[in-house]
Each structure stands twice: as C-alpha cells, then as structure tokens.
Amino acid sequence: MRRSRSIxxxxxxxxxxxxxxxxxxxxxxxxxxxFASPAACRESGQFTDEQCNAALRDAQAxxxxxxxxxxxxxxxxxxxxxxxxxxxERNGQSWFMPALAGFMIGRALSGxxxxxxxxxxxxxxxxxxxxxxxxxxxxxxxxxxxxxxxGAAVSPGVTTMPAAAAASTVQxxxxxxxxxxxxxxxxxxxxxxTRAESGTxxxxxxxxxxxxxxxxx
Amino acid sequence: xxxxxxxARDWQxxxxxxxxxxxxxxxxxxxxxxxxxxxTMDEVDEIEAATTAIEQLVYQVVADAIEQPPLLRALQxxxxxxxxxxxSWRGQERHLYGRMDFAxxxxxxxxxxxxxxDTPTALFEAAVFQWEWxxxxxxxxxxxxxxxQFNSIxxxxxxxxxxxxxxxxxxxxxxxxxxxxxLGTVAYLADTAxxxxxxxxxxxxxxxxLADGRVFVDLQDRPITDLFKLYPWEDLLREDFGLxxxxxxxxxEIRVLEPAWKMVxxxxxxxxxxxxxAKGHPNLLPSYFALDVEQGRAPSGWHGGKGIVTKALWGxxxxxxxxxxxxDDRPPRATPADAPVFEPGWYIDQAYSxxxxxxxxxxxxxxxxxxxxxxxxxxREDSELVTGGNAxxxxxxxxx
Numbered sequence: 001m002r003r004s005r006s007i008x009x010x011x012x013x014x015x016x017x018x019x020x021x022x023x024x025x026x027x028x029x030x031x032x033x034x035f036a037s038p039a040a041c042r043e044s045g046q047f048t049d050e051q052c053n054a055a056l057r058d059a060q061a062x063x064x065x066x067x068x069x070x071x072x073x074x075x076x077x078x079x080x081x082x083x084x085x086x087x088x089e090r091n092g093q094s095w096f097m098p099a100l101a102g103f104m105i106g107r108a109l110s111g112x113x114x115x116x117x118x119x120x121x122x123x124x125x126x127x128x129x130x131x132x133x134x135x136x137x138x139x140x141x142x143x144x145x146x147x148x149x150x151g152a153a154v155s156p157g158v159t160t161m162p163a164a165a166a167a168s169t170v171q172x173x174x175x176x177x178x179x180x181x182x183x184x185x186x187x188x189x190x191x192x193x194t195r196a197e198s199g200t201x202x203x204x205x206x207x208x209x210x211x212x213x214x215x216x217x
Numbered sequence: 218x219x220x221x222x223x224x225a226r227d228w229q230x231x232x233x234x235x236x237x238x239x240x241x242x243x244x245x246x247x248x249x250x251x252x253x254x255x256x257t258m259d260e261v262d263e264i265e266a267a268t269t270a271i272e273q274l275v276y277q278v279v280a281d282a283i284e285q286p287p288l289l290r291a292l293q294x295x296x297x298x299x300x301x302x303x304x305s306w307r308g309q310e311r312h313l314y315g316r317m318d319f320a321x322x323x324x325x326x327x328x329x330x331x332x333x334x335d336t337p338t339a340l341f342e343a344a345v346f347q348w349e350w351x352x353x354x355x356x357x358x359x360x361x362x363x364x365x366q367f368n369s370i371x372x373x374x375x376x377x378x379x380x381x382x383x384x385x386x387x388x389x390x391x392x393x394x395x396x397x398x399x400l401g402t403v404a405y406l407a408d409t410a411x412x413x414x415x416x417x418x419x420x421x422x423x424x425x426x427l428a429d430g431r432v433f434v435d436l437q438d439r440p441i442t443d444l445f446k447l448y449p450w451e452d453l454l455r456e457d458f459g460l461x462x463x464x465x466x467x468x469x470e471i472r473v474l475e476p477a478w479k480m481v482x483x484x485x486x487x488x489x490x491x492x493x494x495a496k497g498h499p500n501l502l503p504s505y506f507a508l509d510v511e512q513g514r515a516p517s518g519w520h521g522g523k524g525i526v527t528k529a530l531w532g533x534x535x536x537x538x539x540x541x542x543x544x545d546d547r548p549p550r551a552t553p554a555d556a557p558v559f560e561p562g563w564y565i566d567q568a569y570s571x572x573x574x575x576x577x578x579x580x581x582x583x584x585x586x587x588x589x590x591x592x593x594x595x596x597r598e599d600s601e602l603v604t605g606g607n608a609x610x611x612x613x614x615x616x617x
Contacts, residue, residue: 002261002365002366002367002368002369003348003365003366003367003368003369004344004348004368004369004370004371004372005372007344007345007348007349007371066414118412148416149414183428183438184428184429184432184434184438185429186428186429186430187426187427187428187429187434187438188426188427188428188430188458189423189424189425189426189427190423190457191425191427191456191457191458191461192391192422192423192425192448192453192456192457192458192462193391193393193394193421193422193423193425193448193456194423194456194457
C-alpha cells in the first residue's frame with residue numbers, strides 16, 4: 001500500500017475548527033449531511049444526485065458489518081424504535097440489529113475523491129429512558145433523528161453548526177451526560193495547556209515554538 | 218531526486234475547499250507548489266527501508282533505556298516519571314504516528330536528523346493536500362498519468378484508529394486553542410477517527426477538567442477514557458494537573474496518545490542512544506550528549522571534522538539548535554538565542570553533515586510512521602541551514 005486509495009473528509013473540510021466560542025470562524029457551517037433518502041439528500045442542494053446515490057450504496061455496503069448488535073429485539077427497539085430491528089444469524093450466533101434508516105455524507109476534497117459516508121439508524125422517540133437520553137444529548141431534540149453506528153445522535157439535514165458543536169453531535173449518546181453535582185464533588189479546569197502558552201520552559205530550547213503558542217512541530 | 222517547476226492551478230481555491238490554512242500568522246506562505254520534488258521509485262524504497270530499519274532500532278533503544286534510570290535522566294525525564302514511561306512500554310501501549318526527518322547528504326547518503334515522535338504536525342499537508350495536488354495534476358495532464366506518491370498516511374490513520382478502538386467508543390482530541398496549525402492537525406486526526414467508526418470530540422487543553430482531583434473529564438463532566446493530546450508530555454507532566462495525569466495514565470484509567478514511552482522517542486537524546494546502539498549505521502549521524510562531549514567522554518574527532526550541530530533535548534521547529542562549522546574539536550558554547558543559559562545537560566551534539574542543495578534549497582524529508590509502519594513522505598524546504606519556522610512545505614511525486 002504505497003498511496004491512499006481515496007481521500008475524503010467527514011466533517012473537517014470547509015469547517016473551520018475553532019475551539020474558542022468568540023471566534024467568528026466557528027460559525028461557518030460544516031458540510032456533513034444526514035438523510036433518509038437520496039431524494040432528501042439531493043433536495044438539500046449541497047450534493048449531486050450521483051453523490052447522494054453513491055453515499056447510500058456505500059452506507060448499505062457498510063451496514064452489515066457496522067450496525068450495532070443487540071442480544072434481544074427489545075434492547076434493539078429501545079434504542080432504535082419499534083419495528084426497526086431485524087434478526088440475524090451467523091456461525092451459530094444470533095443477534096438483532098437495526099435496519100438501515102439513512103446515511104451520512106461528507107464533502108469530498110476535490111473531483112475524483114469519494115464522498116465519505118456512513119450508515120445511520122433510527123432513534124427511539126423521546127419517551128423512554130434511553131431515547132430520552134439520546135434526545136437530550138443530541139441536537140435535534142425531536143423524534144425522527146438518527147443514530148450513527150456507534151450511537152451518536154444526529155439530526156436530519158445538513159448540519160450547520162459551528163465545528164466544535166458539530167463534533168459534539170457525533171458524540172456517543174450511550175454515555176450518560178452526568179453533572180458535576182451528581183457524580184463529582186468538584187471539577188477544576190485550566191490545569192493543562194499553560195506551559196507552552198506562557199513560554200516558561202526554562203532551558204529546554206522551546207522558546208521559538210512557545211512564543212508562537214504552538215505545541216506541535 | 219530533482220526539484221522541478223510546479224504546474225499552474227488555482228490551488229488557493231482547493232485550499233479553501235479543504236479549509237487548509239496555508240498562511241502563517243505573519244502572512245507568509247507555508248504551502249509552496251511553485252516547485253515539486255520528483256523522486257524515483259528506488260529513492261522511495263530507500264527512504265521506506267531506512268524508516269523501517271530505524272523504527273526497529275528505536276524500539277530496541279527504548280526497551281533498553283526504560284530499564285536504566287541514568288539514561289532516562291540523561292534525557293531529562295524526571296525520576297518521578299520513570300515508572301510511567303516504563304509501564305507504558307512494558308504494557309505495550311499502542312502508538313499512532315511520528316515523523317522522522319531525513320536529509321540527503323552531498324555524498325548521496327540519507328541521514329536521520331531527528332524523530333518527532335510525540336507531537337508532529339504538517340500532517341494534513343502530507344496526507345491530504347499533496348495527495349490532492351497529485352490527483353489534480355494527473356487529471357489535468359500537468360503530471361504524468363503514471364505519477365505516484367509515497368503517501369498512504371490517510372488510509373493508515375483510519376486503519377490505526379480501527380485497531381486502537383476505545384473504551385467507550387469515543388476519542389477526545391485536545392490541542393492548544395491558540396494555535397491554528399495544532400487545531401488543524403487534531404481536527405484532521407479526529408476526522409480519521411470518525412471515519413474509523415469512533416465518536417469524537419475536540420477540546421482545548423485548558424478545557425480538560427479534573428474532577429475530585431482524580432478523574433479527567435470533558436465539558437459535560439464525562440470521564441475522558443481515550444485522549445489524543447497534541448501537547449508534549451514533558452510540558453504536560455509539569456503542569457498543575459501533571460501528577461494527576463501521571464497517576465491516571467499509569468493506572469490505565471485514561472489512555473493517552475502518544476503513549477508516555479514516546480517521551481524517549483520525541484527527545485533529541487534519542488539520537489545519541491541510537492548512535493550508541495548502532496555505531497556506523499548508514500542512516501545515522503554520529504551523536505553524543507553534550508555533557509559527554511564537554512567532559513571528554515566522546516572519542517576525539519567523533520564528528521568527522523565538518524562541524525557540530527547542537528540541539529536542545531526538547532527543541533521543536535529548530536528551536537534551541539545552533540551550528541558550528543569547523544574542524545576544531547571544541548564547539549562554541551554560545552547561549553542559544555531562545556534559552557536563558559547554555560546547560561550542556563539539556564543538549565546533544567550531532568555531527569554536521571553537508572546537505573545536498575536543490576536550487577539553493579535544503580529539503581528535509583519527513584518520513585511519516587503510522588502505527589510503526591512507514592506511511593509516506595512530506596518534504597519541507599528552507600534556504601537556511603536550520604529548518605525552522607520559515608520552512609515551506611513542497612509536494613512530491615514519484616516519476617520514472
């Protein structure tokens with residue numbers, strides 16, 4: 001393997017990364033779209049017909065291996081909604097997994113590059129415990145949102161959130177959102193990332209890089 | 218290897234599409250495609266073989282060093298962190314990436330200048346943007362149709378994150394919020410993790426929380442179990458949360474990329490250790506700890522008479538590097554401009570090697586490793602002897 005076959009970026013391309021909330025560049029939209037069908041994808045105006053169809057095909061190809069697996073239909077439906085799950089059996093093992101409900105599509109870097117894509121699954125309505133958690137941590141706050149294969153809550157349509165927030169939309173919904181008061185007595189911040197910014201390195205010769213506020217090289 | 222004129226295209230539009238910030242803070246260009254380097258397949262094979270050989274040698278040297286406190290002290294790794302480094306290596310903690318910098322000598326040799334094993338950048342340029350430059354050139358006929366590139370970095374990063382997995386399906390990426398270059402690097406790495414099926418989140422280093430003095434948490438106070446930090450271990454350990462990080466990492470409550478054993482690899486002290494382990498290796502330059510040179514423990518004439526390059530153990534982007542040319546055995550111990558005093562214990566001496574120049578430029582061949590495998594090439598060039606903050610990234614192609 002001497003050269004990468006194709007290069008595509010899911011959320012980075014055209015999405016300036018800024019971690020400081022006051023930075024205006026953080027308000028530019030990200031290019032990630034989540035759709036139930038190629039038609040919805042096309043109607044967004046962000047992707048061509050061909051790209052939408054290719055993304056769906058790619059998501060279908062990834063589905064069998066990447067879909068989350070559950071021991072019971074009940075557990076699967078609790079996450080993905082009623083009647084959304086199918087049984088599977090292979091090599092003497094059986095499980096339930098959600099049916100493909102949509103696909104995620106990113107923006108290719110240039111002509112010729114593959115559009116990155118990923119399968120999406122249904123999300124249980126905001127009534128039950130698990131579904132509620134997904135709704136609370138996801139951005140949509142409404143039934144009909146998607147889950148990624150790893151459980152992230154994703155809202156339909158083209159994401160138009162700041163990059164940092166976009167990253168949070170692909171956070172796992174599986175981990176409960178704890179609050180400091182319920183889990184920890186106290187949380188401190190600011191105890192990391194101070195040395196390279198202050199440039200107080202001593203005789204380590206990092207002055208040049210440090211004064212520019214960079215840690216990498 | 219030849220330096221050839223580039224082809225004309227609206228690359229700034231490509232850069233904008235890729236959200237690639239090609240200008241430095243002072244407005245000067247960091248990406249330069251007015252020229253490119255044309256390499257033959259044989260030359261690429263040589264770089265790949267040298268990278269593979271040195272990576273193996275590095276493992277041998279790390280395995281040796283972690284058992285010998287005096288060696289770790291020579292690297293200025295404090296005693297209280299030795300256990301962390303040792304456990305990290307013995308526990309076979311996986312690593313993600315690194316960049317070996319090679320240079321062509323005037324005599325055609327290929328020599329390792331240093332190995333950025335902990336926090337290398339210029340990754341997106343190498344993995345993505347020069348790949349796009351090649352594809353565009355081939356499509357428009359500006360480059361030969363059979364032109365190739367030594368660059369599987371992107372595919373290998375995704376594969377590496379698949380292999381790494383994570384405890385809770387999520388990786389947290391952290392960098393200094395003030396550096397556009399660092400943020401771009403972690404954003405790109407996060408993208409590859411996302412494509413590997415991981416959930417991701419990006420944080421500024423200062424946003425990482427410490428709960429009850431013990432558990433590292435994100436902005437929602439969820440424990441961070443898998444952390445990529447584009448931030449040097451040697452700085453991290455000396456900060457307010459440093460000891461907590463040491464304890465959590467050693468107890469495996471948090472997994473950190475790069476792992477702590479990379480402190481040995483990202484340290485310029487690796488160079489004398491490599492030389493000691495494989496004296497005369499064709500890809501190594503004679504190197505000694507400056508303290509050993511000062512105190513007469515290096516053999517006389519060890520540097521071959523061309524000159525000596527003094528490098529700070531933790532110097533990055535050429536910081537803390539000074540060059541002395543001459544045949545005398547006594548290097549000038551001038552205080553580097555960016556250090557308050559010259560303390561030999563914080564430096565190494567490396568034999569100066571005369572680099573081949575191309576149109577007056579001195580290219581440094583950045584050979585990337587991903588999960589320990591040679592993965593691709595990114596070339597930076599500078600007209601200065603020390604490749605520093607003014608270097609420019611120039612794409613490459615394999616032709617003929």
